[in-house]
Amino acid sequence: MNAFSRREFKLVPESALHEDVWVPSSCALCYGTCSILAHRSDGTVIKIEGNPDSAVGKGRLCGKGVSGIMTHYDPNRLRYPMRRTNPKKGLYEDPGWKRISWTEALDEIAEVLRKVRADDPRKLVVQRTTTVTASRVPLHAFATAFGTPNFSVSGGGQHCGNGAHLISGIMHASWSVVPDFEYCNYAIFFGASKGHSAGHASCSNMGKAADARVRGMKMVVVDPLCNFAAAKATEWVPLRVGTDAALALGMCNVIVNEIGVFDGPYLQAKTNAPYLIGPDKLYVRHPESKIPLVWDATTGSARPFNEVPAANVALEGEFTVDGVACHPAFHCLREHLRKFSPAWAERVSDVPAATVRRLAKEFATEARIGSTIVVDGVTLPYRPVAAIAFRGAQGHKNSLYNFYAIDLLNHLVGAADVVGGCLGFNPTSHGHPETGKVRYIPAAGPDGLMVVGSWMGYHYPYPPAEPRLPKNLGLQDLFVVGMTSPFLDSTDREEMWEKFDVPYRPEVMINFGANLVMSIANKDAVAESLSKYKFIVSFDLFLTETSNFVDIVLPDCSYLQSLDARSNFPFIFSLPGGLGEWCWPIRQPVLQPDGEQRQFAEVLLNLADRVGFRADLNAAYNAWLDLQPPYRLMGDNRYSYEDISDRELKNNFGEQRGLDWFKQNGIIKWKKKPEEVYWRPFVDVRVPIYWEFLKPIGEKIATIAGPRGLKIPLEYYDPLPNFLPCRSHCCNKVGFDFYGFYYRDVVHTNSFTMENPWLDEAARLDPFSYAIAMNRAEAGKRGFADGQKVWVESESGRRVKGRLKLTEGIHPEGLGFAAMCGHWTDGQPVAKGKGVFYNDLLDLDWEHASPVNINLDLCVKVRITPAEDAP
Amino acid sequence: MNIRWDAVVNPAAVEARRLPPSLPQSAIDGNGNCIRVRVQLFGALAALSRQQSVELTLPAGVTIADVIAILGDRLGEAFTTHVIDARGTKHRHCRLFVAGYPIEDVQTPLTLTMELTEIDVILLIAPEGG
Numbered sequence A: 001m002n003a004f005s006r007r008e009f010k011l012v013p014e015s016a017l018h019e020d021v022w023v024p025s026s027c028a029l030c031y032g033t034c035s036i037l038a039h040r041s042d043g044t045v046i047k048i049e050g051n052p053d054s055a056v057g058k059g060r061l062c063g064k065g066v067s068g069i070m071t072h073y074d075p076n077r078l079r080y081p082m083r084r085t086n087p088k089k090g091l092y093e094d095p096g097w098k099r100i101s102w103t104e105a106l107d108e109i110a111e112v113l114r115k116v117r118a119d120d121p122r123k124l125v126v127q128r129t130t131t132v133t134a135s136r137v138p139l140h141a142f143a144t145a146f147g148t149p150n151f152s153v154s155g156g157g158q159h160c161g162n163g164a165h166l167i168s169g170i171m172h173a174s175w176s177v178v179p180d181f182e183y184c185n186y187a188i189f190f191g192a193s194k195g196h197s198a199g200h201a202s203c204s205n206m207g208k209a210a211d212a213r214v215r216g217m218k219m220v221v222v223d224p225l226c227n228f229a230a231a232k233a234t235e236w237v238p239l240r241v242g243t244d245a246a247l248a249l250g251m252c253n254v255i256v257n258e259i260g261v262f263d264g265p266y267l268q269a270k271t272n273a274p275y276l277i278g279p280d281k282l283y284v285r286h287p288e289s290k291i292p293l294v295w296d297a298t299t300g301s302a303r304p305f306n307e308v309p310a311a312n313v314a315l316e317g318e319f320t321v322d323g324v325a326c327h328p329a330f331h332c333l334r335e336h337l338r339k340f341s342p343a344w345a346e347r348v349s350d351v352p353a354a355t356v357r358r359l360a361k362e363f364a365t366e367a368r369i370g371s372t373i374v375v376d377g378v379t380l381p382y383r384p385v386a387a388i389a390f391r392g393a394q395g396h397k398n399s400l401y402n403f404y405a406i407d408l409l410n411h412l413v414g415a416a417d418v419v420g421g422c423l424g425f426n427p428t429s430h431g432h433p434e435t436g437k438v439r440y441i442p443a444a445g446p447d448g449l450m451v452v453g454s455w456m457g458y459h460y461p462y463p464p465a466e467p468r469l470p471k472n473l474g475l476q477d478l479f480v481v482g483m484t485s486p487f488l489d490s491t492d493r494e495e496m497w498e499k500f501d502v503p504y505r506p507e508v509m510i511n512f513g514a515n516l517v518m519s520i521a522n523k524d525a526v527a528e529s530l531s532k533y534k535f536i537v538s539f540d541l542f543l544t545e546t547s548n549f550v551d552i553v554l555p556d557c558s559y560l561q562s563l564d565a566r567s568n569f570p571f572i573f574s575l576p577g578g579l580g581e582w583c584w585p586i587r588q589p590v591l592q593p594d595g596e597q598r599q600f601a602e603v604l605l606n607l608a609d610r611v612g613f614r615a616d617l618n619a620a621y622n623a624w625l626d627l628q629p630p631y632r633l634m635g636d637n638r639y640s641y642e643d644i645s646d647r648e649l650k651n652n653f654g655e656q657r658g659l660d661w662f663k664q665n666g667i668i669k670w671k672k673k674p675e676e677v678y679w680r681p682f683v684d685v686r687v688p689i690y691w692e693f694l695k696p697i698g699e700k701i702a703t704i705a706g707p708r709g710l711k712i713p714l715e716y717y718d719p720l721p722n723f724l725p726c727r728s729h730c731c732n733k734v735g736f737d738f739y740g741f742y743y744r745d746v747v748h749t750n751s752f753t754m755e756n757p758w759l760d761e762a763a764r765l766d767p768f769s770y771a772i773a774m775n776r777a778e779a780g781k782r783g784f785a786d787g788q789k790v791w792v793e794s795e796s797g798r799r800v801k802g803r804l805k806l807t808e809g810i811h812p813e814g815l816g817f818a819a820m821c822g823h824w825t826d827g828q829p830v831a832k833g834k835g836v837f838y839n840d841l842l843d844l845d846w847e848h849a850s851p852v853n854i855n856l857d858l859c860v861k862v863r864i865t866p867a868e869d870a871p
Numbered sequence B: 001m002n003i004r005w006d007a008v009v010n011p012a013a014v015e016a017r018r019l020p021p022s023l024p025q026s027a028i029d030g031n032g033n034c035i036r037v038r039v040q041l042f043g044a045l046a047a048l049s050r051q052q053s054v055e056l057t058l059p060a061g062v063t064i065a066d067v068i069a070i071l072g073d074r075l076g077e078a079f080t081t082h083v084i085d086a087r088g089t090k091h092r093h094c095r096l097f098v099a100g101y102p103i104e105d106v107q108t109p110l111t112l113t114m115e116l117t118e119i120d121v122i123l124l125i126a127p128e129g130g
Helices: A068-072 A102-119 A133-146 A164-172 A202-215 A244-259 A264-270 A329-337 A342-349 A353-366 A399-412 A493-499 A523-530 A545-549 A600-611 A614-625 A641-653 A659-665 A694-708 A757-765 A776-782 B044-049 B064-075 B077-083
Strands: A020-026 A035-041 A044-050 A124-128 A177-179 A186-190 A218-222 A235-237 A293-296 A301-304 A319-321 A324-328 A372-375 A378-381 A385-389 A422-424 A508-512 A535-540 A552-555 A581-585 A667-671 A738-743 A772-775 A789-794 A799-807 A814-818 A860-866 B026-028 B034-042 B053-059 B094-098 B101-103 B117-123
Touching (some): A020 A581, A068 A757, A102 A600, A164 A399, A164 A422, A177 A385, A244 A329, A244 A353, A264 A399, A353 A385, A523 A545, A535 A545, A614 B034, A614 B117, A641 A659, A659 A667, A776 A799, B034 B064, B044 B064, B064 B077
Parallel strands (some): A124 A508, A508 A535, A535 A552
Antiparallel strands (some): A319 A324, A581 A667, A789 A799
């Protein structure tokens, strides 16, 4: 008998021989942060699917999400800390990486931080990628505790937020907007892909949008490119790049002046439309209380807005108050809109005047102004139309007015946060039924205008702060309408800092996952900026192009190895809007760190201990997480990130639902109430259809900046929206006939995912992902062929090379680039050499930034010339 | 029929405002006349003020605004301008906790108790730049 005969063994049950579990967690391949189930077998994740129990995705997962396994197991992942040996930093300098221990790394970093904190803590810049939403609190808390106001989100914000989030915040108390897919019958998307590719609540919205299409919702997509949304739309309306405001203003004019349809009761009760405007374009105010006045039509007198029943206020007419002629804001708007005729809109946007009229008529008619509907037993206003905008309308110098004009469409017909209309993502929460947390509701602020109930930070969009001589490197304390800033890295940053006597310069950077060299504008500008830092430490999964400027690189855990107690909070960011469920998922480690990888949040706690500001960091976590007794972090106690996560969960959901409970259950959810989703009628706040506050802000900024040699163009601060051209619209150089722009690809997230081999394969199979989209007829006229290699050159002489993909699905003047490709680092061999690096065409300076929200202009007038075949 | 927005629903039927926080009482001295508080400053505010902790004995009936004014006198105008605006409203990015509970309205009075009350003040990042 064989010595190893089965009879000689006590058989182990098969269930104990191997592990086979599905672990609930959260994706991090994009900031959509959909809920996932990771299938772990014998210590290896073999599959990732959507979590059907969660409201965030409802079991759906996009191509990026299911491919996350390949990012995690990439053999090029960093596994131990490294220090550069080559002191010379440059785009193509080899840093000469040398492996070091964590002790060496942390000792050196702590020493640098200790010195700079003692000198001037503002010399530290903390930067993060927006891809991992949950990185916000640990990094904000660290910067807060350290004492620096200088925080950067790399290209995020500049590329997607200063217009979009500002207007969504002021008008909808949310980070973004989306159609109420359950009830909307007619949606117009201006350069937005909500429900069709990446982005906020992406997988949830994809399901909702698909259901809406089946239900019969008509969807019009306005975009230079017949993109992922347009491909599924009822109608694609191509327009000239960056002219969204012109089309929207033309439509607004048709609605109020040609058709004469608008929701008067909404405008009276929920906006500043009745506020009287004087000849100085400012509110006419009560002489003592300074409250804005309205005209009371029943008494024939001017009275404070909050003393007159909404039904009695005048929306139109000329009135005299204390001898001064004035008009309601709506009257001013209506007159202002008259100049935006459909013919004018056609000249600017290239959308035929007849189409402008038709779209306006369809939108206004379908709004069904005055109708109501019963939802869950509650009678609510019903306006089944929505005008949505995002990255396309956002990426321009004129982004503020683009968004303002587009959102006016919703407000003219009362389709704002009501059934079927344009919804903010969860602006109102009454909290969990058992604890009442997390609770937030928009409230009336100065002049009765809405202040958000929840935000991504403490830079609330309204009321704007008072402009002052800036102390922040981004100058946002001067340009108070802006949120993110180009001036940390712009080519004229030193000139700007000198102009405004900024008393210090950046010296040290902590970077989390951002590849700044590729993510904001041209690489040379960013390289010059980064090379000025004395010390940069970076948490990364891979070496990136930015690593060439880093002194110490730290190997971060992937999302499958990380813990985050609030992967989808704030709810205004990436929890699906509309009816359904509130849902609070966590991210939890499915796998152990490989090699010496450590999660960045834990490392930051360690650094605070070493530098000696743990008490500040505990206080900062208390403030950011709103921890209250008995869950507050006390003194300088050394809590782990697990401890902090546990306390946050118990703080919000009760002692019995701490981290252990969430690890087991993955999520907690509860039903949304109609008065939360369709909150607008229930909350006594108004929103501005007339941005009176802009004018004095502009004048104050001009007063500060003018004497220092910076002219502020005040047309950007007019209270009513206009079409203001981008630099590209003013370029008359011979041969520069195309507007270059980039768009989000469904298979890639910014510059992050090109290293993922599955996504790379999908992108190579897609004829557009790594190519430059050009109108086929225009190409024919100029002798360009499909697949031909070309140089694309900007007005300022920057150029990139790529391969043309000809298509009928792009505006004749447009040149479309997918995603943010064109990596050249050896640290990402799969990504290297794929696609086109569009951002390299972008200039980074004041001239290319909005003077109002300091948004970078992302469209470029270009010319195309044939290139040789060599790569 | 165009139903009025403000007639469709009754806002009063739905709780639509934040509940005011219930503040714990503050400390009184042995005679029961004064309130004793310890104000802890964190992050940039501590660096700015060159002080992390300040203990104050205050007359009964003081508000948070009074505490800020007294600290402003001691620590300088820069402290005050970082905490409140010209109208006396607390900056949103300045968070203030009394005995661990957040306070938004600086006119909130401190009330009496036998124990020392901790007041935490911290400046958060206002905007995300870059």
